[in-house]
Amino acid sequence: MVRIGTLPMRLLALRFGADIVYSEELIDWKFLRSKRRYNEILHTVDFVDQTDGTIVFRTSEEEKEKVVLQLGTCSPDRALKVAKLVEKDVAAIDINMGCPKEFSIKGGMGVALMQNLDKACCILKTLVDNLSIPVTCKIRILDTKEKTLEVVQKLAQTGIKAIAIHGRTRDERPQHAVHHDIIKYVSQNISIPVIANGGSKEIEKYADILKFKEMTGCKSVMIARAAEWNCSIFRKEGMLDMDQVIREYLKLAVLFDNSPSNTKYCVQNILRELQETPRGRKFLDCQTLEQICEIWDLGDYCRNKQSEYQKLGIQGRWQVCPDELEPPNKKAKCGDINLNDVFQMKVCFIRANYNDLNLPKSQLHAWVGKNGYKVPTYETHQVEKLFRSILTLNGKKYTSTFWEKNKKFAEQGAALVALYHLGLITEEELIKLGSIIK
Numbered sequence: 001m002v003r004i005g006t007l008p009m010r011l012l013a014l015r016f017g018a019d020i021v022y023s024e025e026l027i028d029w030k031f032l033r034s035k036r037r038y039n040e041i042l043h044t045v046d047f048v049d050q051t052d053g054t055i056v057f058r059t060s061e062e063e064k065e066k067v068v069l070q071l072g073t074c075s076p077d078r079a080l081k082v083a084k085l086v087e088k089d090v091a092a093i094d095i096n097m098g099c100p101k102e103f104s105i106k107g108g109m110g111v112a113l114m115q116n117l118d119k120a121c122c123i124l125k126t127l128v129d130n131l132s133i134p135v136t137c138k139i140r141i142l143d144t145k146e147k148t149l150e151v152v153q154k155l156a157q158t159g160i161k162a163i164a165i166h167g168r169t170r171d172e173r174p175q176h177a178v179h180h181d182i183i184k185y186v187s188q189n190i191s192i193p194v195i196a197n198g199g200s201k202e203i204e205k206y207a208d209i210l211k212f213k214e215m216t217g218c219k220s221v222m223i224a225r226a227a228e229w230n231c232s233i234f235r236k237e238g239m240l241d242m243d244q245v246i247r248e249y250l251k252l253a254v255l256f257d258n259s260p261s262n263t264k265y266c267v268q269n270i271l272r273e274l275q276e277t278p279r280g281r282k283f284l285d286c287q288t289l290e291q292i293c294e295i296w297d298l299g300d301y302c303r304n305k306q307s308e309y310q311k312l313g314i315q316g317r318w319q320v321c322p323d324e325l326e327p328p329n330k331k332a333k334c335g336d337i338n339l340n341d342v343f344q345m346k347v348c349f350i351r352a353n354y355n356d357l358n359l360p361k362s363q364l365h366a367w368v369g370k371n372g373y374k375v376p377t378y379e380t381h382q383v384e385k386l387f388r389s390i391l392t393l394n395g396k397k398y399t400s401t402f403w404e405k406n407k408k409f410a411e412q413g414a415a416l417v418a419l420y421h422l423g424l425i426t427e428e429e430l431i432k433l434g435s436i437i438k
């Protein structure tokens, strides 16, 4: 699941009893911007976006035999290139042919592939013929059982090892009833294993998974939302309460240096309506992992782990910042910028740390407004595809020496430097945000 199926949640699902876990859907061309790196500190394999240093996919030894990398693609070539990059790190490759989102359909991906079966089969066959690991796909049902079976038969002929079927049509939404009968009909008439999906509304405990499996006559069941809400649904021994699940999740998020924004999103989806409680509102104000952990009495755990990682040299985005972000002719070009009297500091802007309301520029502009100063101005310099901005406020200039991938990020970086010099953000906070490294 997008943003849910990242490493900490996948590991949690496995520890609670899931047999197989899927990554979130990763779009092929975005994945191809990444480089594989072994992370010596976390002992993970990271695929790092070369344009901005963010982690596209992080995986660990613990899930190696059980993790399926799910791809969004409309191109056999690109799908194969990605699959080759990860072939040694994951257990299988899945092609998402069930996503009904506009973004997917416009790109010829997701459910659009069910209308373009030749292309869908070509993608699957290319992968099957060239990979040493199993290939699977995930689809939605069509409006009759016969049409659905016909599609599944064609897809199965490519040599895929299993197929996940979401028992709703392209136009049906989660509130619509799932069609057990269609999944059952297909599973009884096809030789490859069918994984039944779409039952979360009727799955409230482990026994319900078995019921859903029986009703759909399938070999296995894929659970999305029920696991997103309470991942201990996979426990045969019974579910844990929400706070226990959040604590276990947070420990993994800290252990694998998950981004605060992704961690917050996952916890929000566990809390759901409880976000409206006083504790929920306090949680919504959190910006760092430490602040989130504090609410679940894991503040010390988080601080200790983070300081251990810092001693070992973990550098957040700095560590993964690709060399290419340093323009080769930076010095020469920098000569054009007059940096006398400019407050300089090396901080990077990490978008995932902020929501739309608390961006560094917004924080700075709010402070400026409150104090009756003139709005700051930004002068941005570009060297090749990299940007650096000089912010002027009250006759003083501020800039970050870190070159950003676009103008907007460069301005936010300069705003962070100004916030620091004005005493509105501390060095410690910047370190925690991964924006500065000591």
Ligand SMILES: Cc1cc2nc3c(=O)[nH]c(=O)nc-3n(C[C@H](O)[C@H](O)[C@H](O)COP(=O)(O)O)c2cc1C
Pocket: 001, 002, 004, 023, 024, 025, 070, 096, 098, 099, 138, 166, 197, 198, 199, 200, 201, 222, 223, 224, 225, 226
């Ligand atoms: C937030 C969210 C993200 C999702 N992301 C994906 C995804 O990345 N890949 C995918 O195949 N399906 C994705 N789905 C669909 C689910 O995998 C699943 O097909 C659907 O929710 C029905 O199953 P359920 O009843 O168990 O939730 C997503 C659903 C939700 C609600």
